[in-house]
Amino acid sequence: MSDCRICGGPVQEFFDFGPQPVSDVFPKPADIGTEHFYRLAVGFCERCTMVQQFEEVSRERMFPADYPYRSSGSALMRRHFEQAAAHYLATELSGPDPFYVEIGCNDGIMLSSVQAAGIRHLGVDPAEEAVKVAGASGSRVHVGFFEEATARRIRETDGPANLIFSANTISHIAYIDSVFAGVHALLAEGGIFVFEDRYLGDIIANTYFDQIYDEHFYLFSVRSVQAMAERFGFDLVDVEPLPVHGGTMRYTTARRGERQPTPAVARWLSKEQEQKLAERATYESFGAKIESNCEELKALLTRLRDEGARVVGYGATCKSATVTNYCGIGPDLVPFICDSTVEKQHRVTPGSHIPIRPPAAFSSPYPDYALLFAWNHAAEIMAKEQEFRAAGGKWILYVPDVHIV
Numbered sequence: 001m002s003d004c005r006i007c008g009g010p011v012q013e014f015f016d017f018g019p020q021p022v023s024d025v026f027p028k029p030a031d032i033g034t035e036h037f038y039r040l041a042v043g044f045c046e047r048c049t050m051v052q053q054f055e056e057v058s059r060e061r062m063f064p065a066d067y068p069y070r071s072s073g074s075a076l077m078r079r080h081f082e083q084a085a086a087h088y089l090a091t092e093l094s095g096p097d098p099f100y101v102e103i104g105c106n107d108g109i110m111l112s113s114v115q116a117a118g119i120r121h122l123g124v125d126p127a128e129e130a131v132k133v134a135g136a137s138g139s140r141v142h143v144g145f146f147e148e149a150t151a152r153r154i155r156e157t158d159g160p161a162n163l164i165f166s167a168n169t170i171s172h173i174a175y176i177d178s179v180f181a182g183v184h185a186l187l188a189e190g191g192i193f194v195f196e197d198r199y200l201g202d203i204i205a206n207t208y209f210d211q212i213y214d215e216h217f218y219l220f221s222v223r224s225v226q227a228m229a230e231r232f233g234f235d236l237v238d239v240e241p242l243p244v245h246g247g248t249m250r251y252t253t254a255r256r257g258e259r260q261p262t263p264a265v266a267r268w269l270s271k272e273q274e275q276k277l278a279e280r281a282t283y284e285s286f287g288a289k290i291e292s293n294c295e296e297l298k299a300l301l302t303r304l305r306d307e308g309a310r311v312v313g314y315g316a317t318c319k320s321a322t323v324t325n326y327c328g329i330g331p332d333l334v335p336f337i338c339d340s341t342v343e344k345q346h347r348v349t350p351g352s353h354i355p356i357r358p359p360a361a362f363s364s365p366y367p368d369y370a371l372l373f374a375w376n377h378a379a380e381i382m383a384k385e386q387e388f389r390a391a392g393g394k395w396i397l398y399v400p401d402v403h404i405v
């Protein structure tokens with residue numbers, strides 16, 4: 001039992017993945033043995049229902065200057081953020097001299113569209129190498145973590161922000177009180193704070209257990225975000241489900257009383273009640289399904305290896321750290337993983353130490369099976385790898401259950 005980081009209520013543990021490495025730090029072979037491990041255990045608050053981890057990994061460990069993830073690596077995500085930018089340029093950023101601030105801008109995939117429209121903007125991100133990419137494209141960026149002090153400095157130099165936006169970042173930040181204090185200080189009167197993150201309802205319904213790793217300190221639901229927003233002086237005024245990352249929800253918040261909630265908020269609260277997202281039995285059932293999936297996956301990989309089949313991994317994702325380390329999958333079962341991110345290549349996966357190779361290794365020659373860790377981009381990847389299928393190759397997926405495609 002622990003105290004909730006949002007409301008101080010009692011947090012009940014429902015699953016323990018044991019010792020886990022920092023998920024997006026890919027060691028060089030010479031650095032094996034120097035990794036930082038922590039206990040990855042999750043629980044839900046009985047008062048505000050926020051799902052959260054018990055042990056916080058420091059932000060400096062998770063998001064160093066050479067943080068390797070690049071948002072623009074996926075065509076799907078590029079389209080997603082282009083559409084999001086177009087929507088906000090036509091609405092919240094259509095007034096006189098608007099100002100846009102993005103928390104966790106990464107390599108500027110969203111920021112670039114705002115910049116191209118001639119809108120005043122600023123991206124904030126601690127990953128220096130990724131931010132350099134955004135800056136080289138002409139976007140205005142600040143290297144650092146977003147918190148109250150950062151927000152107040154931005155307000156002093158640039159004035160209030162009409163829209164503060166963040167994608168796949170807010171759930172990473174354990175010190176959420178400072179973030180909301182910063183938003184409160186920076187946001188213009190009538191402005192909105194919009195963030196999108198993996199949606200708890202989809203994670204539970206589809207056993208997306210690998211969405212639980214160090215960076216996802218919180219797993220958001222509509223009910224828990226509403227409680228969180230209210231605690232810090234905001235209202236949850238709109239929610240919108242998005243298809244990316246296997247199920248994402250976009251949350252729109254405003255200072256208390258400044259905007260009226262849309263019917264979507266009440267509708268999704270009702271859906272979550274039907275799904276029983278506030279009940280302990282739901283999480284106990286989820287935990288049992290995690291165990292079952294992991295046992296079946298390892299049994300399948302062991303059988304294929306013993307039969308002489310060749311299996312390689314596809315996508316050295318953050319999510320794969322949870323899968324490989326908890327399920328006990330190493331180079332003996334998956335000799336290597338192919339990944340297009342140059343910064344990850346010729347390194348090894350955290351904890352499990354599976355070598356990471358460039359995409360060319362996937363077809364030299366094609367394996368019998370490919371274990372798809374990047375399942376949230378399955379449609380895009382499978383369309384690109386049609387020759388693999390034509391050569392007789394098959395895909396292995398482990399969510400919502402273990403199956404071969």
